[in-house]
Amino acid sequence: MKTDQYIDELINREKQTELNPYLATRIMSRIENPIQKTVSRWQTIAVAASIVFAIASGIGLGNSYTSNSDIAGGLYVNDSQIENFSLYNTDGNE
Amino acid sequence: MTEEQIIQEILQGNGSKFKLLVEKYQNMVFRTSMGFVHNKEDAEDLTQDVFIRAFQSLKTYNGDAEFSTWLYRITVNTSINHLNKIKNRGLLHFAEDILQHIFNRASEDKNPQQQLEQSERDGAIRKAIDALPEKQRTAFVLSKYDDLTQKEIAAIMQSTEGSVEQLLQRAKSSLQKRLSPIVGK
Numbered sequence: 001m002k003t004d005q006y007i008d009e010l011i012n013r014e015k016q017t018e019l020n021p022y023l024a025t026r027i028m029s030r031i032e033n034p035i036q037k038t039v040s041r042w043q044t045i046a047v048a049a050s051i052v053f054a055i056a057s058g059i060g061l062g063n064s065y066t067s068n069s070d071i072a073g074g075l076y077v078n079d080s081q082i083e084n085f086s087l088y089n090t091d092g093n094e
Numbered sequence: 095m096t097e098e099q100i101i102q103e104i105l106q107g108n109g110s111k112f113k114l115l116v117e118k119y120q121n122m123v124f125r126t127s128m129g130f131v132h133n134k135e136d137a138e139d140l141t142q143d144v145f146i147r148a149f150q151s152l153k154t155y156n157g158d159a160e161f162s163t164w165l166y167r168i169t170v171n172t173s174i175n176h177l178n179k180i181k182n183r184g185l186l187h188f189a190e191d192i193l194q195h196i197f198n199r200a201s202e203d204k205n206p207q208q209q210l211e212q213s214e215r216d217g218a219i220r221k222a223i224d225a226l227p228e229k230q231r232t233a234f235v236l237s238k239y240d241d242l243t244q245k246e247i248a249a250i251m252q253s254t255e256g257s258v259e260q261l262l263q264r265a266k267s268s269l270q271k272r273l274s275p276i277v278g279k
Contacts, residue, residue, distance in 0.1 A: 003273045010219050011238050017134050019124045019141075024116045027145045031112060 097161050104152060112152075116145050119162065122240065123169050129235030130173035132220050140176055144169050159249060166240075166250045170232050177224075215277045222272040230265040233258050 020026075095114075103111045123144050127137035148168050155164050226234060229251070236247045244258045251258065 003270055003277055006215055006277050007219055007269065007273070008238075010216050011129075014128050014132060015125060015239060017128060017137075019121060020138055023124075023138060023141060024113060024120055027116050027120075027142050028110070028113050030142060030146060031109060031149050 098157065101152065101155065101161070104149075109149070112145075112149055115148075115161070119165055120145075122162065123165065125239050126166065126169045126235060127173055129239035130177060130231075132223075136176070140169075140173055143176075144172050147172060163246075163249050166236070170236075170250065174228060174232070218273060218276045219269075222269050225272070226265050226268060230261045230268065233261040234265040237262055 097115070100111050100114050104115075120141060124137055124141045127140040127144070128134070131137050131140065144165070148165055151168075155161065223231065223234065232251060233247055236242045236250060237244075242250075244255045244262070247253075247258045248255045
């Protein structure tokens with residue numbers, strides 16, 4: 001049948017695909033030199049510890065803040081006394 | 095040097111002897127992987143993974159079955175696991191197929207129209223094979239890509255010859271049903 005013929009044709013083409021001649025060497029190299037973990041356990045622990053330290057420092061600093069709401073005095077400034085607007089009024093100086 | 099002797103030497107620490115097994119079986123593993131992934135690069139990656147897994151679990155090989163049967167089982171399992179991982183890559187895979195067949199595989203004696211028709215037909219066939227249930231697909235690949243007998247397939251799948259025959263018949267009729275309206279016109 002036509003369908004069978006097409007299927008067999010495709011399979012035969014796929015079967016003829018040539019293997020990389022260096023594949024065996026690549027496999028042996030991966031077996032003899034397994035990929036090392038790029039991040040060591042101690043590095044992970046150090047990063048985790050520094051994150052914990054940063055968070056704890058933030059919480060500590062936040063807790064050490066006390067507001068000075070008991071300050072009684074304040075600075076009173078009367079803006080209208082700083083500069084006399086009439087100085088800029090040309091009508092009065094003519 | 096027999097296979098058993100090679101395996102014994104590897105287990106005693108002479109890992110370099112594994113290369114003899116790789117060289118002997120790499121084509122077999124690659125061909126089976128091709129049946130599952132239909133793509134050279136993926137099949138080569140799978141071949142590497144299969145041999146690394148085989149090396150790591152060589153001490154579990156007890157010699158009950160042929161070494162090739164044991165290796166076929168690893169190949170089938172590794173391929174199926176890989177396919178389950180990339181299940182959602184459908185569209186990308188399809189585009190890859192089309193490009194690969196247009197630029198690399200299409201035979202030069204065909205005009206662009208014929209090449210396009212062939213790549214569409216190939217895509218439909220691959221899709222139909224990929225849509226087969228896991229066991230039917232395994233039996234089909236081992237039968238068609240590796241030309242194994244039903245007895246050999248039964249040994250790999252740890253099943254009976256009768257059930258392998260049934261799987262192959264179902265796979266064939268399922269492919270016919272799916273592909274006849276598309277490619278058999």
